[in-house]
Amino acid sequence: MKSAVITFPGSNCDRDAVVALQKFNSKVQKIWHQETKLDDDLDLIVVPGGFSYGDYLRSGAMASISPVMQEVKRLAGKGVRVLGICNGFQILTESGLLPGVLMRNAKMKFICRQVHLRVENIDSDFTNKYKRRQVIKIPIAHMDGNYFAESDVIKRLEDQSLIAMRYVDADGNLTDNSNPNGSILNIAGVFNDTKNVLGMMPHPERAIDPDTGSKDGIGLFQSLLW
Amino acid sequence: MKVRITIGLKKSVLDTQGKAIEASLVKNLGYPQISNVRQGKFVEFEIAENDEKIIKQIVDDVSDKLLVNKIIEDYSYEILK
Numbered sequence: 001m002k003s004a005v006i007t008f009p010g011s012n013c014d015r016d017a018v019v020a021l022q023k024f025n026s027k028v029q030k031i032w033h034q035e036t037k038l039d040d041d042l043d044l045i046v047v048p049g050g051f052s053y054g055d056y057l058r059s060g061a062m063a064s065i066s067p068v069m070q071e072v073k074r075l076a077g078k079g080v081r082v083l084g085i086c087n088g089f090q091i092l093t094e095s096g097l098l099p100g101v102l103m104r105n106a107k108m109k110f111i112c113r114q115v116h117l118r119v120e121n122i123d124s125d126f127t128n129k130y131k132r133r134q135v136i137k138i139p140i141a142h143m144d145g146n147y148f149a150e151s152d153v154i155k156r157l158e159d160q161s162l163i164a165m166r167y168v169d170a171d172g173n174l175t176d177n178s179n180p181n182g183s184i185l186n187i188a189g190v191f192n193d194t195k196n197v198l199g200m201m202p203h204p205e206r207a208i209d210p211d212t213g214s215k216d217g218i219g220l221f222q223s224l225l226w
Numbered sequence: 227m228k229v230r231i232t233i234g235l236k237k238s239v240l241d242t243q244g245k246a247i248e249a250s251l252v253k254n255l256g257y258p259q260i261s262n263v264r265q266g267k268f269v270e271f272e273i274a275e276n277d278e279k280i281i282k283q284i285v286d287d288v289s290d291k292l293l294v295n296k297i298i299e300d301y302s303y304e305i306l307k
Contacts, residue, residue, distance in 0.1 A: 057292070057293070058295055061292060061295070062292070065291065065292055094295070100297065101295055101297045101298055103239070103298060104242060104243070106240075106242060107242075108242050108243065108246060148239075148297070148298060149297065150297065
């Protein structure tokens with residue numbers, strides 16, 4: 001297994017992602033955002049969390065047009081798996097690799113806490129080690145996590161089971177109270193059409209050690225790393 | 227020439243910052259006449275072009291590629307001479 005973790009100016013979860021991947025025995029390349037060539041034999045690219053470019057203009061907007069993203073797009077088009085976490089999810093939507101947009105949280109506050117998620121589709125390279133509709137606990141830490149897409153896009157996401165995970169209560173129920181940021185349909189993560197790209201606001205790389213509150217992110221890395 | 231692009235959330239998108247500003251203006255500062263507050267941002271730059279058609283094309287291009295997320299935002303621009 002060979003992975004790459006991209007670092008933009010302002011990324012701050014890149015090291016956590018590297019540590020998580022190494023823990024599950026992946027070789028990891030650390031890639032600076034000015035890089036113009038990525039290896040064709042990568043199995044996984046992680047676009048990590050943080051505040052690329054200080055969230056100027058819109059979260060993820062400027063990172064989405066950086067040189068390395070042209071390579072991420074090229075490899076994603078060839079089927080390489082791409083995982084965008086938090087700011088990484090924002091970068092992937094801004095780059096057009098994933099549909100929709102992440103707006104300011106509905107209540108205008110930065111939210112940093114553990115949330116419950118329901119895994120909506122386990123038929124993917126990212127989620128196959130989870131059980132169907134499994135409820136997991138993973139932390140979020142963001143200001144702009146309010147997922148929105150136009151109604152025709154939402155319909156397509158639903159029809160093709162491209163909603164990866166949704167915010168739920170501890171019993172797995174979709175409720176308004178369990179939706180931390182106002183996301184449409186409680187969406188926390190989505191796949192692209194071919195399910196080789198996943199964007200999610202919660203941080204699985206922060207949920208691999210019980211000492212930090214949860215180890216429910218392990219399933220995602222085990223799914224990815226066989 | 228100088229160009230100013232003004233970017234805001236589409237009318238159909240809830241502008242939570244605008245709502246918060248409105249509440250402050252109406253309730254805290256006491257201006258009940260004010261309503262429908264919307265906020266946004268502007269990007270201003272100089273451009274070494276005089277042809278307004280070319281300027282429009284460049285403005286549309288950069289808005290499309292970076293400055294504006296058309297899912298939730300719209301924009302207008304003016305040429306400041």
